[in-house]
Structures are given as structure tokens and as C-alpha cells.
Amino acid sequence: xxxxxxxxxxxxxxxxxxxxxxxxxxxxxxxxxxxxxxxxxxxxxxxxxxxxxxxxxxxxxxxxxxxxxxxxxxxxxxxxxxxxxxxxxxxxxxxxxxxxxxxxxxxxxxxxxxxxxxxxxxxxxxxxxxxxxxxxxxxxxxxxxxxxxxxxxxxxxxxxxxxxxxxxxxxxxxxxxxxxxxxxxxxxxxxxxxxxxxxxxxxxxxxxxxxxxxxxxxxxxxxxxxxxxxxxxxxxxxxxxxxxxxxxxxx
Numbered sequence: 001x002x003x004x005x006x007x008x009x010x011x012x013x014x015x016x017x018x019x020x021x022x023x024x025x026x027x028x029x030x031x032x033x034x035x036x037x038x039x040x041x042x043x044x045x046x047x048x049x050x051x052x053x054x055x056x057x058x059x060x061x062x063x064x065x066x067x068x069x070x071x072x073x074x075x076x077x078x079x080x081x082x083x084x085x086x087x088x089x090x091x092x093x094x095x096x097x098x099x100x101x102x103x104x105x106x107x108x109x110x111x112x113x114x115x116x117x118x119x120x121x122x123x124x125x126x127x128x129x130x131x132x133x134x135x136x137x138x139x140x141x142x143x144x145x146x147x148x149x150x151x152x153x154x155x156x157x158x159x160x161x162x163x164x165x166x167x168x169x170x171x172x173x174x175x176x177x178x179x180x181x182x183x184x185x186x187x188x189x190x191x192x193x194x195x196x197x198x199x200x201x202x203x204x205x206x207x208x209x210x211x212x213x214x215x216x217x218x219x220x221x222x223x224x225x226x227x228x229x230x231x232x233x234x235x236x237x238x239x240x241x242x243x244x245x246x247x248x249x250x251x
Contacts, residue, residue: 160194
């Protein structure tokens with residue numbers, strides 16, 4: 001028969017009796033019981049949960065995504081679908097002869113690559129990206145970076161902004177790498193160029209669920225780097241989102 005002294009210990013009513021366990025075991029069992037008591041108290045402590053954040057309306061998500069692609073909400077409002085033209089795309093006259101030589105070499109490579117694409121506007125977008133990068137941060141374009149490396153980065157970045165890079169697009173990374181004879185994948189060269197174009201604006205936003213048929217476009221913040229077919233689809237999304245925001249039917 002189990003005596004009352006042992007029952008009281010097992011039910012936590014008393015410390016372990018010395019004649020049942022050695023002193024070291026008794027201390028260990030006492031500490032274990034204390035830990036279990038604290039754990040039980042923590043598990044049964046009332047919890048105060050934060051209130052659930054309601055999901056954002058779809059039209060807000062869509063408009064913020066468009067702002068990331070175009071460079072702000074004002075640019076979204078002004079978005080037009082006219083094709084990109086060659087106006088203002090000449091290489092500027094520079095006092096720095098080496099800089100002009102670098103620009104001309106990159107521009108020539110971009111023209112060669114664009115000539116293989118069926119979308120004529122892509123060449124204008126590539127040239128405009130080159131001139132804008134030179135204006136924003138010439139160091140990412142100028143030597144010691146090789147012209148082919150700059151060209152690879154620009155092509156991959158601009159095509160990504162238009163959803164035209166990779167399988168199913170105008171060119172894959174491997175094809176572009178071989179075409180320009182560079183040693184690394186184009187994305188490796190384009191990462192710094194894309195960062196220079198974006199600046200410090202928090203461009204990364206959620207793509208709206210309603211436009212999953214549209215590729216996950218790389219946000220650069222410049223609508224004049226987007227071909228007209230892409231901008232037409234963005235305009236349609238803008239108009240639907242604004243209609244929903246103003247209380248109308250998005251259909």
C-alpha cells in the first residue's frame with residue numbers, strides 16, 4: 001500500500017520525502033516541479049491578441065502597384081499609350097571623350113540587340129534607359145565596366161520592366177549572355193542599374209490579384225521605359241481601379 005507521505009508528494013502537496021529519494025534527486029525533482037508550475041501558469045495566462053487588420057481594397061493595391069511602375073500616383077494619372085519615339089535619344093556631346101566613347105559603344109550594342117526583337121519600341125526604351133542612367137549615375141555606366149556588361153544589364157532590366165525577359169519573352173538570360181559575350185548572367189549586371197533607376201523610392205509593392213495575367217513587371221518608376229502595349233494594359237487597370245475607388249462598377 002502506498003503511504004500518504006508518498007501520495008502527498010506525487011500530488012505536489014509536499015517536498016519529496018528524504019527517505020524516498022536521495023538529496024540530489026529531491027532537489028532536481030523540486031526544481032522540475034517549479035519549472036512545470038511556471039510553464040503551466042504561462043500557458044494559462046490570459047492573452048491579448050491584436051485586432052485583425054482588414055485587407056486593403058483591391059483598387060488601392062492596384063493603384064499603389066501602378067505608382068511603383070510609373071513613378072508615383074501623378075504619373076499614373078498622366079499615363080498615355082502613345083508608342084515610344086526616337087525623339088531625344090541621341091548620345092549627348094560630352095567634354096569627357098572617354099565617357100562619350102563608352103556611351104556610343106553601349107548604344108551600338110543596344111541597337112544591335114534591339115534589331116533582333118519584333119517590338120520596335122524596345123530599342124527606344126533601351127536607348128532611353130542608357131541616357132537616363134548616364135544622367136542619374138554615370139559611374140554605373142562608365143568604365144571600367146565593359147560596354148557589353150552595361151548593355152546586358154540594361155537589356156535585362158528594361159525587358160523585365162515590360163515583362164519581356166526570360167522564357168516566353170523576347171530573349172532568355174542564356175541567349176542574351178551568349179549574344180553579348182559576357183561571363184555572367186545579365187541579371188547580375190542589371191541589379192545595380194535597376195537600383196540606380198529606382199533610387200530610394202519604396203517600389204516593391206504587391207501585384208493586384210486581378211491582373212495575374214499580366215507578368216510581374218519589374219518596377220523602375222519610369223513609364224517612358226514601358227512599351228505602348230504594356231502601358232495600354234496598365235491604363236485599363238488604372239481606369240478600373242479609379243472607377244471602383246469612386247464607387248462605380250469596375251466592369
